[in-house]
Amino acid sequence: MNPLASCLPARALRSRCGEAGFTIVELVVAAGITAVMAGFIAAIVLNVSTSWSRAGARLGADAQARIVLDQLQLDLEGALFRDDGNVWFAADILNGSTGGTTGLWQTAPRNPKPANNLSLQLTAPDIANARFGTAGVWLRFFTTSRGANTAAAPATISAPVAVGYQIIRRFSATNPANTGTAYLLHRAEARPATVNGRIGVLEAGFTITSANYTTSTSGSNNGSGTGDPRSIQVPGTNGGAARNLDAVIADNVIDFGLRCYVGDATVPGGLRLTFPATATGALANAATSRLRASLPPGVPAAQWGTAQPFPDVVDIMIRILTDDGAEQIAKIVESGTVAVPQKYNGNAQEWWWGVALENSRVYTRRVVLNARSL
C-alpha cells in the first residue's frame, strides 16, 4: 500500500508535488555547477587524453625503435666478414628526391622531405642530432639468420644471409585502392640458398655490392620476391606490384643513420671514424659518403688505399615519427592545402623538418661487431 495514498488526499498530493519543481534559479545554478564540473572534467579528460596520446605515441615509437634496434644489434653482432677482397659491409647515404634506386619511392605531392642540407647534417657531434639524407642510410651486410630450421623449408635454415636496411616512402597498404604512403624502414633478408629455383646468398655470393644484390632488373630467379637477393636493393615488389610489405620492420621512420668505427690506438678514444668520414677520419657532410668494407678491421689506415675496413663498432640512430606526427607530415605538410605556417617564414622545407622534429623521437645504440677475419 502506498503510504502517501493512505495519508494524503490525491489533490493535496498533486498540489504539493507541483510546487516541488526546480526554480529557474536552481536550474541555473545547477547548470552552472554542472558546466563548471563538466569543464573541469573535460579539462582533465583532455589532459589525460593528451598524455594518453603522447604516452601512446611514445610507447609506439619506443616499441618500434626497440624492435628495429634489437634486430639491428642481433644482425650486426653476427655480421660476417672474410678477408677475401669482397665487400662484406656497405652503407650509402640516400639523399635524393626519390630515395634510393628501388623505384618504389612515392614522391610527396608537395613539400617533400627536402633533399638538401636540411636533411643532410652528418657532422653533428651527437649522432642523435645528425640527419642522414632523405632516405637515410642504405645498410647492407651479411649475417647469420635465426631460422626455425625446418627440414622441409630450406629457407628457414639458420645460415649466412644478406640483409639490407633502408627507408622507402611508399604505399603503406597492400590494397591498391589505398594510396596512403608512409616512411617505412625495411629489413630485407636474402635467403641462404636456392629454394624452389630461386637463388639465394650461396649462389649470389658474398659481395654485397655485386649484381645479384643490386641489379635494377628483375630476373626469372632473382626478382623481388621475398628472400630474393635483389630484395636487398628492392625490398619487395611482389613481382612488380609494388605492394609487398613483407620486409617492413617499422613505419614512420624518417631517418636512419649510422657511424662506423674501427679500433685505432693512435686516435683519441681509440676509435677511428670510417663512415661517414673524410680520409682522415673526421665527420664529413657529403651525400656521396659511402662505406665499402673489404678490409679487416685491424688493418692500419696507412694500408687502406682506396679500400675501407670492416667496422669494429657501429653507432646507429633512427628517428621515428609519432602517429600524430606522421599524420601531420602526410596529410598537412606533404599534401593538402594548408599554407606554410608563419613561423617558418614560408619555407616549406623548414616546415617539414619543424613538424618532424616536434613529432619524432630519436633512438641510438652502439653495437660492437664480434667477427674478426683471419
Next chain:
Amino acid sequence: MGSRLSTLSSQLRRAPRGGFALLIVVTLLAFIVLLLVGLAAFTRVETSIAGNTQRQAQARENALLALNVALGQLQKHAGPDKRITATADAFPNGAGTTRYTGVWASDPADDPDGDPLTPLTWLVSGNELFDSSGAPLPLAVPPGSTVTATGATPNGVALVSTNTSRTANDVLARLMPITAAGVPGAAPTGPPPTIGRYAWWVGDQGVKAPVAVADASTQVNYPPFGDGTAQTDLGRRIRQQVALGAGALDLSASPPGPAFEPRDANNAPLVAGQKVSHTAQMAFLRNAANTQLGLTRAQQNFHAWSPNNFAVLADTKNGGLRQDLSLDPTLLGSAFAAWADYATHMEPPVPGAVSPPVPDYGAEPIRRRHVLTPHLVDGGGSHQIGPVLTYFLLTFNVRTIGNSRAANAPLEVRALWTVSLWNPYTAALVPEDLQITVTGLPSTVSIVNDNPARAIPFVGSFSPGAVFGSPFTISLPWPSAPVPNGAVLEDRASWLPGRTHSWRSIEDKSGSGPAAAGYDSFFGARDFNSSGEGVVFPLSGLSIADGDDDMHIEVDGSTNLVVTVNVLRAGGPVRLGRFQSSNFVPNFPTVSQAAELNGKQFTYVFRLAEGLDTPATPGVWLTTDGRDVRRRTLPSEAFLPEAAGDNPASYDEKNLPSVVNPDRLLDRAPGSFTYNEDAPVFELPRAPFLSLGALQHLRMIGRRPFMIGNSWGVAETLNGIPLGEIFDRFFFSGLVAGVSPVTSPAGDLVLPNPLLRPLRLADGARPTETDLRALPEARSSARLLQSAAFNLNSTNPAAWAAVLRSVRFPAQPSSPHNGAFRYLEVSDATGTADDSAVAPLQSGDAQFLRFSQSAQETYKAEAGFAAGAASPASPAATHLFRRGVKSLAAPQVAALADAVAAAVKARQQTSGPFRTVAEFLTPSVPNTPSLLEQAIIAADAVLPVGGRINRDAADNPIEFSSQFLTQADIMTALAPVLFPRSDTFVIRAYGEAVNPATNATEGRAWCEATVQRVPDYMDPSEAPEVLPANLASELNKQLGRRFKVVSFRWLTRSDI
C-alpha cells in the same frame, strides 16, 4: 502524523538533486577509475616489456660472459703450441658428454699428473673454477660426470640437441650460477642469491672432415706450373700430390658412396671462395642427382663434417712454428737439398731441349727426363740417379788358338758377357754411354792337362787381370745415332721409366786391348752366343802338348766380383753405383774338356734378387734393411747366383743359364718394346715438393727403401732429425727458388701448395713472396695457415672416411680436362708415344699415389705381363709396379676409415691421444705394424675377397709395389693436412637471467662463435716465429698463440 508528512514532503523535494550528484560522482569516479586502469595497464605493459627486455639483455650478457670464459679457457689451455686436443669419445663418458673437447700437454713435463689419460682440462663449463688462492680446482665436469637438462633439478643445459645434430641432448653443459651480493630483499648472511646462470662448451672442429673445400689448385698457373695464364700439366699434377679437401662419404648407404662432391659442376660454384663457412650451409650442397643434401643429412653429420678447418703450422713436440723446406731444403742436409733441387738433375721441360727424346716434347709435356747423377750423401740421406745392375754374366774359355788340334798348340783365352741395367725410376733418363768395371776376378787361372800321358800336367797359368786389364772394363754404349721417328727403336731415344736394357759382348780378336772406355758391347741384346768369339787374347807363352788333350782349369779367385757402373763424361768416368756380386766359390776346378773346344769353362753369373726368389714373401727384395737397390755399394745379399749355384764352374758350356726368364720382373723379352715389362719403383722429384709424404722416395743410407713416412723408418734420422719428426717440424709451401707466385684477385699469394692461406703482416699488408722468403729460419709458417686441416685424433669413422678421400679425380668442370687424371697413352708396339697421346681417368674414388708427381708416365699397364705378352700368367705382376696410383673404392675407404677410427680410439683408451704426427706413424711396439698399417690389415679382414686393399683377386698378398698401400702412401696424400691437434673450434654459450626471489629463469640466450688459432702470439710485441723457449713475455709463455673469433651469431632455441 503531520510530522511524518512533512518529512516525507521534504524527502520528495530533495530526491532529484541527490541523484544528480550521485550521477556526477559516479561519472567522475568512472573517469578516474578508467584513467587509473588505463595508466595501470600502460604501466604494466611497459613495465613488463621493459622487464622482459632487461631480462633478455641480462641473459645475453650472461651468454657473452660464458663465451668469454670459454674463450679464455681455450686460450689458456690450447693457446701454446705444445698442446693437443681430442674429444671424449674414447674416454669414460656419459649421456651428453661424448663430444667434450679435452686438451692435453704434448710434453709430459707440462702435464701436472703425468697421466696421459687425463687431460689438462675438458673445455666445458664447470672446469674453469679457481680456489681462493687462484689455483685451479680439480676438473668438476669430466665426461663421466652426470649432467642433466631435464627432470626436477637439472644441473645442465643442452647446447647441442636435435636441431643441431638430430640427437636429443647431444651435448650437455653444466649450468654455473652467477651470484650477486646486495640484492634487495636477500638475506645479508648466507650465500649470495643467484641472479643468472651460464654454460658453455667448446666443440672441436678439427676432428671433423673439411668437406666443403674448393679446389684452389687451379689458380696455380705460374711457372713451372703454368705459363702465367693457364695451367700446364705440372700445375694439374698438384691435385694428385696433396689433399685438396675431404670428400664426404655417405656411410649410411649400402654400399657406401659419395654424399656429395664439392668439386663437381653443381657444387664447385657454391664452395668457391669459402662461401660455405657454416655447417648448416652444407644442407644446400648437392648430391649426384643435383638435389640439395637437406638439413637432416647435414645435421646427422654435424660431428663428422665441417666446411673447412685451419691449422697453425706448429710443432706440437718441440713448440714453435714448422720450417718451410721449400725455402731451405738444406735443413734436411745437402743430399736432400740436391735431390729436391729437381731443376739441376732434370732436363729443362721445354721444347727443343738438349738431347730431347723422340718424339720431342709437346707444347705441354708430361714426360720429364733426368740426368744420370752420381751419389751425394749427407746427413744420412743420399741423392743419386743411376741404373741398377740386375743381371751380370761373364764367362771364360781357354782353348787352343784357332781351335787347333796340333801339338804344342798355343792357347788363348776369351771372355763373353751380358749385362743388364735397370732404370728403377718413374722418370725417363737421359741416355749416356756407360761403362762397367769388374774387379774380383780370379787372381790366377791355372791350366792343367788331363791327359795322363803328359808328364807334367801343369800347362801354365795366367791372371785374367793381366790379360784383359785390371779392372776388367766394359763399355756400354747407348746408341748415339738418331732413331727415326715412328720406328720401333724410337723408345731408345730415352731410357724409359722402369725399363731394363741389356748389352752383350762383341767379338774382338784384335788382341789390342780395350779402348779407353773398355771393351765394346752391343746395346739391346743379351744373347752372348751372338757375340761371336768374344774378346780373345792369346795366352802368351802358354801352349798345350796336344790340341786334342783334355784339360781343366783351376781357378784361384775371390768370393765376390765387384761391378762398378760409371757414366762416361768428358772429364772421365763418373761412378753411378757399385754392385757386389753374390758369393761364389773362390777356388774351383772346371770340368775337363778338350783343349780345342769353344765351351766355356767357368762363368760368373748373378742377378738381382726379386719377388720371384721369395714367393712366400715377394717383397723381401724391397723391404730388407741394407738392400735399397740404389745403394752406393749394393751388397752381395741383394744378388743371387743362377740356378746352378755358386760355383762358376757349374756354368759350363752345357749348363749356361738361360738369360731370358719370363717370370722375372726385372727382365725383358728379346725385341720387346712393350711398357708392360717396365717396372718402376722409385720416383725422382720433378716439381716443387708439396707433401712430406713424397719424401718416401729419398734414399736413406744403408737402409731399406721408403723409409720416410713408413713405420720402419721413424726411428732413423736425417740430418739428425728423426724421420717421423720431420712431419711435425717441417712443411712444404712449394716456394722453392725461382718460383714466383701470382696473387689472387684479393691480393693474396697463390702458393704452389694451394691450401696454404696467407695471413696479413703485422702492419696489415698482405704478405708478398719477399716477405715469406725473408722470415727467419724459413718459418714462412708465421704468416700461413693450413687449410683443410684434420686432427688425426679424430675417432669419427665418417670424418676419417672423408679425409681418406682427399685425393680424387672427380669430374670437375672448373679444372682443365674436366679434372681428369690424364696419363701417357704409350704404345704397346713401340714402348713410347707422342706426349700428346693421353688417356683420361676420372674417378671419385680415393687415390693414393706412390708416384705422386709422375704417375702419368707409368700408369698404363695391363695385368699379367712380365717378359713379353707371351707369358701373361707371369707372377712378376709388372703392372703392380707401374701404376703408381692405388685406388680405393668407397667400401674400401669405409672399411679403412672404420679401422683407423677404431684404432685411434683404442690407442686413446690406453695411452691418450697422439701427441705428435711422429707418434701416429710409429708402431706402439717396435717392429710391428703402425696404426695405419694395422688399420689396412683390419680393413682387409672385413672386406670381401676380391675387394681387399692389399690382396689381389685371389686373396694373395700384393707384392710390395706401388699397388701395395703403405702408410707413406697415405701420408703422401695427407701429410700436409694431418695434425695432432685442432686450431678451429666452435664455442656454444648459454646465459639465463634468474629472478633471485623466486629462482625462476626469466630469460635465456644462446650464442655461438667460431674461433681460430693464428700464429700471432697474444702479446704481439713478439713475432710469431719466435720459439717458445725464447719468449720473453710471460703472457705469451702462458697463453701461447692468439685465438680469434672469426664469426659470431646469436642462436635461438630452434638452432639448438
